[in-house]
Amino acid sequence: MASVVGEEVSNKQVIFKDYFTGFPKESDMYLTTSTIKLKVPEGSNGVLLKNLYLSCDPVMRILMQRVVPKGFSNYTPGSPINGYGVAKVLDSGHPDFKAGDLVWGSARWEEYSLITATEGLRKITHSDVPLSYYTGLLGMPGMTAYAGFHEVCSPKKGEYVFVSAASGAVGQLVGQFAKLLGCYVVGSAGSKEKVDLLKNKFGFDDAFNYKEEHDLDAALKRYFPEGIDIYFENVGGETLDAVLLNMRVHGRIAVCGMISQYNLDQPEGIKNLMCLIYKRIHMTGFTVRDYYHLYPKFLDTVLPYIKEGKITYVEDIAEGLESGPAALVGLFSGRNIGKQVVVIARE
Amino acid sequence: MASVVGEEVSNKQVIFKDYFTGFPKESDMYLTTSTIKLKVPEGSNGVLLKNLYLSCDPVMRILMQRVVPKGFSNYTPGSPINGYGVAKVLDSGHPDFKAGDLVWGSARWEEYSLITATEGLRKITHSDVPLSYYTGLLGMPGMTAYAGFHEVCSPKKGEYVFVSAASGAVGQLVGQFAKLLGCYVVGSAGSKEKVDLLKNKFGFDDAFNYKEEHDLDAALKRYFPEGIDIYFENVGGETLDAVLLNMRVHGRIAVCGMISQYNLDQPEGIKNLMCLIYKRIHMTGFTVRDYYHLYPKFLDTVLPYIKEGKITYVEDIAEGLESGPAALVGLFSGRNIGKQVVVIARE
Numbered sequence: 001m002a003s004v005v006g007e008e009v010s011n012k013q014v015i016f017k018d019y020f021t022g023f024p025k026e027s028d029m030y031l032t033t034s035t036i037k038l039k040v041p042e043g044s045n046g047v048l049l050k051n052l053y054l055s056c057d058p059v060m061r062i063l064m065q066r067v068v069p070k071g072f073s074n075y076t077p078g079s080p081i082n083g084y085g086v087a088k089v090l091d092s093g094h095p096d097f098k099a100g101d102l103v104w105g106s107a108r109w110e111e112y113s114l115i116t117a118t119e120g121l122r123k124i125t126h127s128d129v130p131l132s133y134y135t136g137l138l139g140m141p142g143m144t145a146y147a148g149f150h151e152v153c154s155p156k157k158g159e160y161v162f163v164s165a166a167s168g169a170v171g172q173l174v175g176q177f178a179k180l181l182g183c184y185v186v187g188s189a190g191s192k193e194k195v196d197l198l199k200n201k202f203g204f205d206d207a208f209n210y211k212e213e214h215d216l217d218a219a220l221k222r223y224f225p226e227g228i229d230i231y232f233e234n235v236g237g238e239t240l241d242a243v244l245l246n247m248r249v250h251g252r253i254a255v256c257g258m259i260s261q262y263n264l265d266q267p268e269g270i271k272n273l274m275c276l277i278y279k280r281i282h283m284t285g286f287t288v289r290d291y292y293h294l295y296p297k298f299l300d301t302v303l304p305y306i307k308e309g310k311i312t313y314v315e316d317i318a319e320g321l322e323s324g325p326a327a328l329v330g331l332f333s334g335r336n337i338g339k340q341v342v343v344i345a346r347e
Numbered sequence: 348m349a350s351v352v353g354e355e356v357s358n359k360q361v362i363f364k365d366y367f368t369g370f371p372k373e374s375d376m377y378l379t380t381s382t383i384k385l386k387v388p389e390g391s392n393g394v395l396l397k398n399l400y401l402s403c404d405p406v407m408r409i410l411m412q413r414v415v416p417k418g419f420s421n422y423t424p425g426s427p428i429n430g431y432g433v434a435k436v437l438d439s440g441h442p443d444f445k446a447g448d449l450v451w452g453s454a455r456w457e458e459y460s461l462i463t464a465t466e467g468l469r470k471i472t473h474s475d476v477p478l479s480y481y482t483g484l485l486g487m488p489g490m491t492a493y494a495g496f497h498e499v500c501s502p503k504k505g506e507y508v509f510v511s512a513a514s515g516a517v518g519q520l521v522g523q524f525a526k527l528l529g530c531y532v533v534g535s536a537g538s539k540e541k542v543d544l545l546k547n548k549f550g551f552d553d554a555f556n557y558k559e560e561h562d563l564d565a566a567l568k569r570y571f572p573e574g575i576d577i578y579f580e581n582v583g584g585e586t587l588d589a590v591l592l593n594m595r596v597h598g599r600i601a602v603c604g605m606i607s608q609y610n611l612d613q614p615e616g617i618k619n620l621m622c623l624i625y626k627r628i629h630m631t632g633f634t635v636r637d638y639y640h641l642y643p644k645f646l647d648t649v650l651p652y653i654k655e656g657k658i659t660y661v662e663d664i665a666e667g668l669e670s671g672p673a674a675l676v677g678l679f680s681g682r683n684i685g686k687q688v689v690v691i692a693r694e
Contacts, residue, residue: 269616
């Protein structure tokens, strides 16, 4: 259904209820319907967006806390949650955007949005790929994988690479980037189906289901008899502790996320940090925000890979804004297979 | 008493009894007396040393364990313990050393040693400083402080630096190097006397007694209202957890040691590692072994500082090999004030 500029239309929204502790539940969000005029108000330099795809990212859990780390803005109870998304410009008061442009970046969980903080939006210049990719492969998770692996891990051909949450939005790409460089790559994930994906679709050298391993240290010794040069950390907790025991001298750990910890009131303690000394390990936390200056280089690298079939990307697409809360909550039980996307409209 | 080459003399030794867990005790070592001929055997390319000063270093505790990390050689029950020391060559079968040379490096805890692994020894080329300095300021701890601060921490003028175990062999130097570079430096130590030393002798901007702080996080917030750019980690455990909460964005943690953990069967868990992500922190374990190629540059830097009085060094000197076990054990209760040295002979 075409959206007519100037029209007043109904606008479904996913509202954040209130701060909580523990695992997120669907009932921590609710759907409502308001109305919106599909026009940028006179004198505003904002843009009026029709949202197409929304991204479910683990970091969103952190924004549901009352107290958040410096530099993060938590959600406002009673307002739509926000995250990354792909949208089409319906009307623009900003010289950099015009009606018909496709954009990705900061989005609100609603059908239509008036966005005044346009610095959070990037114009999509290549639309000959699935637009949903701009929530994953060509968006924040893709840049995270690219910068985290190439800039933080200092990888070399032939090195041993371990990726946790390896079939997720970031992990599946880290493994593929590592294979393209000539590394030996093993991934861990939480189901047989995901392990199959790692081995048979993403080309990991090996993979295992961490839920079936009673002794993660022993599992890593089996998969990495020579030890691990690079660990791309997405989960934290006991996986990190086991990895520390299996790192090689001068190994590198890129700390991208610790999804196993986000829902705990007290994070688990990591006991094996003395390995940092014994093995002279570099452990570096990073956020993609520090690397967006590399985005043009990233596109130049990755777009040809997509076209040549050298990189593949698996998405788990939930249909409709109504399915958003369940999709987001599902991240924390590992329900999603691949990048979790919510489609609101395909055009 | 002059040592006559060729003579057979009695040789006091400190023997390692057996592997243990928990805190070291004097009774984990014992004194014995054997005899040694003060001559390198015919055909050997070893050196016969008269030991002058022995160094007490926290890492020696790790070598008293049955199982040690890869790359470490634990002590042999019934044999003399070993560590760093300063010695005089009495006889040499090695072309690089001659009688009368002073050396520092790997030493055994005994009056005289026949050393065949001469690659662990370095000739002392500057003897116009106290020779005991080659167990500390000009030896392994000095190089550790120099490389750990300048190479691992990437320090910049004006940055906020926190040093734990700050009056120890390494810590007192890290603080002084940081001050020479123009950083703001605070140290923690375990007594009023040590805190006074930090403030009044080593020129730290401030210092506190960690044993008097019930809430280390609050203490660090008081001493670093702007946060910490660089943490030089010597202790581990709850200090590290509190520091993580107080690091600044793009901060650096050089992990040199974790003395609070060496005597525990199970290391304490570190809970605040998610701060690595939020603050994009680099945390790097290192050992001085990777940096000895910088030793000549280090001497060129530090010797003038000593002569100009820009660097000072406090040693805690125990008299006689008999006092060695108590001196070594004392490191773990913080009994020593400054670098713990055992003097066997002054020439």
